[in-house]
Amino acid sequence: MTTSRPVKTLPQRAGLGLKPEHYKTILSDRPDVGFFEVHAENYMGAGGPPHRYLEEIAALYPLSLHGVGLSIGAARGLDKAHLARLRQLIDRYRPQSFSEHLAWSTHETGFLNDLLPVPYTEETLARVVAHVDETQQTLGRPLLLENPSTYVLFADSTIDEVDFMATIAQRTGCGLLLDVNNVMVSAVNHRLDPFAYIDRFPVELVGEIHLAGYDETTDAAGDRLLIDAHGTSVRNDVIELYRYTLARSGPLPTLIEWDNDVPDFATLNAEAARADAMLSAAALQHAKGRAA
Template identity: 55%
Template sequence: MNDIVRTPGSGTSRRPPGLTSRPPALAGTSFKHEHLQAILELPLTEGFFEVHAENYMGAGGPPHRALEAIRERYPISVHGVCMSIGGQDPIDLGHLARFRDVVERYEPMLVSEHLAWSSHGGTFFNDLLPLPYSVATLRQVCEHIDQVQEAIGRSILLENPATYIAFASSTMSETDFLRAIALRTGCGLLLDINNVFVSATNHGFSAEAYLDSFPLEHVGEIHLAGHVEQQDDEGEPLLIDSHNRAVDARVWDLYRSVIERVGPTPTLIEWDSELPAWPELRAHAQTAQHVMSTTHALAEEEVSHHG
């Protein structure tokens, strides 16, 4: 029987099996079929690959053959983009069943989804849309996460969003909302640092202050990605979470500050369009691995020196 989790003021939720296991602190990249042959010729040492679950919900064919070739050699993470966990509609049971089948088929080291909604009234949208941070929304999101975790028999990681608008009706900060979700459902958190930087720029708050308030103790994976810089109608900076270019130097700086605090953590370089050649993408993963190794070593040396 699943353990029961009780937290002050949160009610009761079920903790799915496998929550306490901690995956190795590997650095990986998005897996794109265009890179398959190059990956086989130039391996990613001590890495992993992430795929979007929705691309593998068919029964077979070339997508599965490519992913099976990768899965034979590397751990993978499965990242969902259409569950609409933050939506008002019930979870689509057909989609959830297909998601469960992908997880069972590939036994990923990590499973994740977004704090967002992407469908309404049976219509799916191309965007991951924001939601108000309120008690009512919190209850609904937690019910959806409990349902997903119960269906797949394991915990998921929930990703903080990149946002372009905010709800005036919100009564909680995003970081408090995420902390409450993790405590109520037993899920972990996927900290997307590029999303933090994008949202901070778009809304005019401090990315550093956001990370200071983030429940880092629940983080099971980190995402890094590139973004596009634009201007809004008033000439103010507007960043788009585009995943089509290299990670910004300022995002790398934020990443180093997080690793100093949490230690080595599975880290993924997201790159979904305008793909570079495999050696370039591989080099970004190696940079993340280097940051984890050197930052953690320096932090331990500092502790030892002052101890």
């Protein structure tokens, strides 16, 4: 499929995940937030307050639609009914961005409700490329594909994750969503250098960055095991990796993901303000770089 590269229409600002407990605060206070992101599956009911609030908020802020259930990394075919629901949402809300994960979650036993890992081989690459093609054709627009956080490796894998993602983008015309927290989680879990991962990542294809907080434990061998938890503020090492990323990429739309133990809106907004300050600094640095 030959689609053009995604137009980066989300602003180069920090955005927040939209949570029902904050609907009213957002509408009454109109906070200065760059954009809001919603999980598509939470807005697949027929009607009711979720749609009512999303319509009002999407009229005021740029919107990012983020799927968590398409299962692009599934070995078997995509769920056509789910694709149709996504198309309906996109037609209704015209979001500035649509993204999904390099992961699988649907199986014949049912929906497994987690983002499960995919081995990186020529066979899986062909399958994921076919699924991204099908998705983009059905939705009539390019998607951003997000790098996963993983806890295990596959002995069968023959392709490096960055190469795997870059090849998908090259073959399908999709853009990439760079989750910097996922980079840190996977790098620590698999004893890789997260900065080297960023060095090799095709940042020119990135349409959005995700930041989140991880939890930490140890595995059976006693090694550090980071868990992508989305229940705290962004950890300091991820902030440093984000700064490093921005120095390479320049400012990019950046989402703060905080989905569990959701705090009050002011706390979330403070996380966004921190990212916004870093984005401004990165913009200045890039402007100087161009002027020099």
